[in-house]
Amino acid sequence: MNRIVNDPNYVVEDMLKGFVKANSDIVAATENSRVLKYVNAPVEGKVGIVTGGGSGHKPAFIGYIGKNMCDAVAAGEIFSSPTAKAFLDAMRAADSGKGVACLYGNYAGDNMNVKMAVRSAKKEGITVKTVVANDDCASAPKTELEKRRGVAGEVLMWKVGGAKASMGADLDEVIAAAQKAIDNTRSVGIGTAPCTIPAVGHPNFTIEDGTMEVGIGHHGEPGIKVEPIKTADEMAVEMLDIILPDLPFASGDEVVVLLSGLGATPVMEQYIVYNKVEEVLAEKGIKVYKAYVGNYFTSLEMMGVTLTVMKLDDELKECIDMPADSVGLKQL
Amino acid sequence: MNRIVNDPNYVVEDMLKGFVKANSDIVAATENSRVLKYVNAPVEGKVGIVTGGGSGHKPAFIGYIGKNMCDAVAAGEIFSSPTAKAFLDAMRAADSGKGVACLYGNYAGDNMNVKMAVRSAKKEGITVKTVVANDDCASAPKTELEKRRGVAGEVLMWKVGGAKASMGADLDEVIAAAQKAIDNTRSVGIGTAPCTIPAVGHPNFTIEDGTMEVGIGHHGEPGIKVEPIKTADEMAVEMLDIILPDLPFASGDEVVVLLSGLGATPVMEQYIVYNKVEEVLAEKGIKVYKAYVGNYFTSLEMMGVTLTVMKLDDELKECIDMPADSVGLKQL
Amino acid sequence: MMNFKNSEAGSVVLGLIKTIQDNKDFLSEVDGKIGDGDHGINMNKGFTMTGEKLAGKEFNMSEGLSILGATLLEDIGGSMGPLYGVFFDEMSMACEDKEEIDADVFKDMICNAVDGVMDIGGAKPGDKCLLDAMVPARDAFCAALEAGKDFSAALDDLKVAAKEGWQSTEGMIAKIGRASRLGERSRGVLDAGATSSYLMLTSLADSMQALMK
Amino acid sequence: MMNFKNSEAGSVVLGLIKTIQDNKDFLSEVDGKIGDGDHGINMNKGFTMTGEKLAGKEFNMSEGLSILGATLLEDIGGSMGPLYGVFFDEMSMACEDKEEIDADVFKDMICNAVDGVMDIGGAKPGDKCLLDAMVPARDAFCAALEAGKDFSAALDDLKVAAKEGWQSTEGMIAKIGRASRLGERSRGVLDAGATSSYLMLTSLADSMQALMK
Numbered sequence A, B: 001m002n003r004i005v006n007d008p009n010y011v012v013e014d015m016l017k018g019f020v021k022a023n024s025d026i027v028a029a030t031e032n033s034r035v036l037k038y039v040n041a042p043v044e045g046k047v048g049i050v051t052g053g054g055s056g057h058k059p060a061f062i063g064y065i066g067k068n069m070c071d072a073v074a075a076g077e078i079f080s081s082p083t084a085k086a087f088l089d090a091m092r093a094a095d096s097g098k099g100v101a102c103l104y105g106n107y108a109g110d111n112m113n114v115k116m117a118v119r120s121a122k123k124e125g126i127t128v129k130t131v132v133a134n135d136d137c138a139s140a141p142k143t144e145l146e147k148r149r150g151v152a153g154e155v156l157m158w159k160v161g162g163a164k165a166s167m168g169a170d171l172d173e174v175i176a177a178a179q180k181a182i183d184n185t186r187s188v189g190i191g192t193a194p195c196t197i198p199a200v201g202h203p204n205f206t207i208e209d210g211t212m213e214v215g216i217g218h219h220g221e222p223g224i225k226v227e228p229i230k231t232a233d234e235m236a237v238e239m240l241d242i243i244l245p246d247l248p249f250a251s252g253d254e255v256v257v258l259l260s261g262l263g264a265t266p267v268m269e270q271y272i273v274y275n276k277v278e279e280v281l282a283e284k285g286i287k288v289y290k291a292y293v294g295n296y297f298t299s300l301e302m303m304g305v306t307l308t309v310m311k312l313d314d315e316l317k318e319c320i321d322m323p324a325d326s327v328g329l330k331q332l
Numbered sequence C, D: 001m002m003n004f005k006n007s008e009a010g011s012v013v014l015g016l017i018k019t020i021q022d023n024k025d026f027l028s029e030v031d032g033k034i035g036d037g038d039h040g041i042n043m044n045k046g047f048t049m050t051g052e053k054l055a056g057k058e059f060n061m062s063e064g065l066s067i068l069g070a071t072l073l074e075d076i077g078g079s080m081g082p083l084y085g086v087f088f089d090e091m092s093m094a095c096e097d098k099e100e101i102d103a104d105v106f107k108d109m110i111c112n113a114v115d116g117v118m119d120i121g122g123a124k125p126g127d128k129c130l131l132d133a134m135v136p137a138r139d140a141f142c143a144a145l146e147a148g149k150d151f152s153a154a155l156d157d158l159k160v161a162a163k164e165g166w167q168s169t170e171g172m173i174a175k176i177g178r179a180s181r182l183g184e185r186s187r188g189v190l191d192a193g194a195t196s197s198y199l200m201l202t203s204l205a206d207s208m209q210a211l212m213k
């Protein structure tokens, strides 16, 4: 595996520096080298939106810093939760006195570090409330929602939470909207090739050529089954068969679809899958209100796709419609 | 190689269908299944911007259809020029009576097909003028500029041409601005892993593990040298050493930098390279006016990066500053 | 018998289609060495589409060639669409009003076709391209007629020259097309377009010779 | 002699650092089987940073442990930052005002440390995690003291129990952490966190026993 890095142990540092230089109109560094913030954060009178997570998921997480999106982000090592200190510093950077909504994904490390950060923030007088994304259907049965991982649905949670905050909502309203967003969102991924953490140097899981792993996690966490690789159309059907009954989605629903590549999947292939996804949804009477197709939440150079569907109501629609200006999601 | 496709011979068809469905707010199908257009094209009173090229370069070419960008695009097979008929139909779709600027890349097939399309368009009373991008420094010596390929610099040519047309410029002014853009643009690529055309099924060129190919083309055309893989910083220096003396760029210049992954390169690695690029430019007194980092011009799942630098004057700055709303380039 | 009926020679076009289909992988492989590895795909798509259009239809040689040329021009992009599109279109036009195809008719066909390729592509023999098979083939055919050989014997000369011309591309540096950027690195490998030209010229000549029997 | 001076026991922390550094690849390999393969990287980073902070400094055991705990908490994310951060922080606090480290002091250290891990992580023995090495080790140490064994003998019991506890994770289904999503598929593989816990408990005990000589 030919990597384009300097010292493999400092890829996150180098990446963050480059990211700030390239996007100085949107993001700014903070005193904590692992925390980036929106150039205008804290935004006066606005609830702060914070997230964070392991690195290697570009544009997540730092790519969603921006106008009507996140105010500050804590960046961890590759695939590893940021420190409690980084989450705390992100909360500090985001808080304008209106409180902070920390919207993150359900992983053991993130849970612990956010928990410790929230405790410290409270001591400083910063009110933080959290929403924990758990949109990945494949990661636990429906009876154990609290065990499910957060995956690409987080992007929609940030979009909704970020928009709501910019509309002037208070902390409880922002939290309620973000919670509603994720509660109405279901995702599943299919992996077709693994990825390699630069400092490790070899893939830490395998997907045999000719096979695909349905339900795979963003860090290669094993999925629900390994199957011979199918056609793009069959993959679309299989993913929808997992997602649609889970919420469930029904005829008449209006939805947002987010179809993300896992990193190395050509965008062409993502559109081939999307073509069938929309066709099947149309057959079922489910209307795509808005589609996002592209590399929205990746895992280094893993191959495969994740499909995310969010059921809309008027409030969620209003939030989805709002313009956004972040590196990973720009909407005019 | 695990591909996510249906029939490998119809990947372009499937992709185009999915692309139109997902982005129906920006692009629309035309009667020619290989031609997509901006939903509002032809835009009354505006010079039409047309491009086209082989598929597999997402977001190029169709991803640059949109507001203040391209009006119509002809899509070829993977890595193969569109037909003369497709270019002609794109010209028809883009022309509002003000003429068409066909801004494309210097490849034999594209040259021939555009030539035939321009001839046919003329018969119909559509005036078409062309700019042929030749930004790839590595593809021929400076004494043979007309032999150089067009690569990621084309994105900046479309940005400038598209903006100029939206400002109300006439065809000659649009052509002059786009020509100026590409004349002031230099690119070079480094490849670290090859890609596979779905219908071929195996990589059609090789890059040995542990090596990199400097100057590689967007279809794997061999570059100027194969070297042991270097650090990201060294790659940045090596690419700038090729680009900067070629124009030449000099202290005091303001530039746009476009650093694109070739498809499977993690965006993290692109920012690691950018970090050094900006550092070196700063040392040389060259100011980055705007940076675009991400997958702007890819080659399926090829690995590596291309670096493009464009020297600005006031007119080019004005064009670069203009908002844009295409799938591949959104600017608020 | 040294000529044949246009109306009975639709098989010439079917032979071309089969030749390309049979050599699809080989053509891509040759293109992969110094090009982008799609020559077989491009050619196969156009020729197979033509086959589908012709299936179950009655057509003479000039009609078949016309449909082949038009299909390449309208439906196949790349370099091959315009280059071979013009090639077969010119061939077709040179014989569309002929009932009998004889050596003189074929001479017009091959001469006009090769001129068309040179006109649209701007290349010349020695550039490591289609023309390195086509031009020697044409020249050998014309020279043979000049020397008094009959149609079939002239086609034998054409085949020998096409093959030698094709093989000569191995030693050439590419001056046109994608491979032209390689300079010295393009030497030592056959040219993909010359390969398909050689194969098709051979197929054409074989089919015509069979029709003369 | 069954105890040792806090001020002379900074080497205990250096032993821990070396243990993690030596086992970096092994820990990642174990984590790679049912986790994300970074346990060795995460641990090595935190421990090596601590080593750099301590280099050339005078420090006693409780100070060393305190710096280790704080470094993990502030500079290392993942699960290991908070979990081992609390673990070593609690150990340090339990001995910071002691000049002599004896069996009773160490009993407080290990008990508070294990409680801290359970508190922040919400896991329990049997979940296939750190606690499967830690809890049996603590229990064995306390039981040995109860049974009248001396400090060193109790540490021997601790080491045996830590090893057995670690090995028992192979047969467990993960109930916590990334691997918990695997269900049955997580069985048959050792737990990465239990592995590092076993290695560090062994290192701790060995270092202390050496100080008693």
Ligand SMILES: Nc1ncnc2c1ncn2[C@@H]1O[C@H](COP(=O)(O)OP(=O)(O)O)[C@@H](O)[C@H]1O
Pocket (backbone or CB within 6 Å): B079, B080, B081, B108, B109, C031, C035, C036, C037, C038, C039, C040, C042, C043, C078, C079, C080, C083, C117, C120, C121, C122, C123, C128, C129, C130, C131, C176, C177, C178, C191, C192, C193, C194
């Ligand atoms: N201008 C030209 N004139 C004649 N032949 C050409 C010209 N340009 C390219 N070729 C031929 O095209 C061949 C490559 O064809 P193909 O692989 O189908 O197209 P592409 O290069 O667009 O992928 C080359 O081997 C060369 O023989």
Ligand SMILES: Nc1ncnc2c1ncn2[C@@H]1O[C@H](COP(=O)(O)OP(=O)(O)O)[C@@H](O)[C@H]1O
Pocket (backbone or CB within 6 Å): A079, A080, A081, A108, A109, D031, D035, D036, D037, D038, D039, D040, D042, D043, D078, D079, D080, D083, D117, D120, D121, D122, D123, D128, D129, D130, D131, D176, D177, D178, D191, D192, D193, D194
């Ligand atoms: N809540 C918890 N309590 C105790 N140990 C835990 C808990 N969650 C995870 N672990 C341990 O963490 C280990 C994984 O650590 P590591 O690989 O460094 O972190 P990550 O899982 O974030 O990549 C697991 O093997 C398990 O022993």
Ligand SMILES: [Mg+2]
Pocket (backbone or CB within 6 Å): A078, A079, A080, A081, D036, D038, D039, D078
């Ligand atoms: Mg991890």
Ligand SMILES: [Mg+2]
Pocket (backbone or CB within 6 Å): B078, B079, B080, B081, C036, C038, C039, C078
């Ligand atoms: Mg091609």
Ligand SMILES: [Mg+2]
Pocket (backbone or CB within 6 Å): C031, C035, C036, C037, C038, C039
């Ligand atoms: Mg080719």
Ligand SMILES: [Mg+2]
Pocket (backbone or CB within 6 Å): D031, D035, D036, D037, D038, D039
């Ligand atoms: Mg791990």
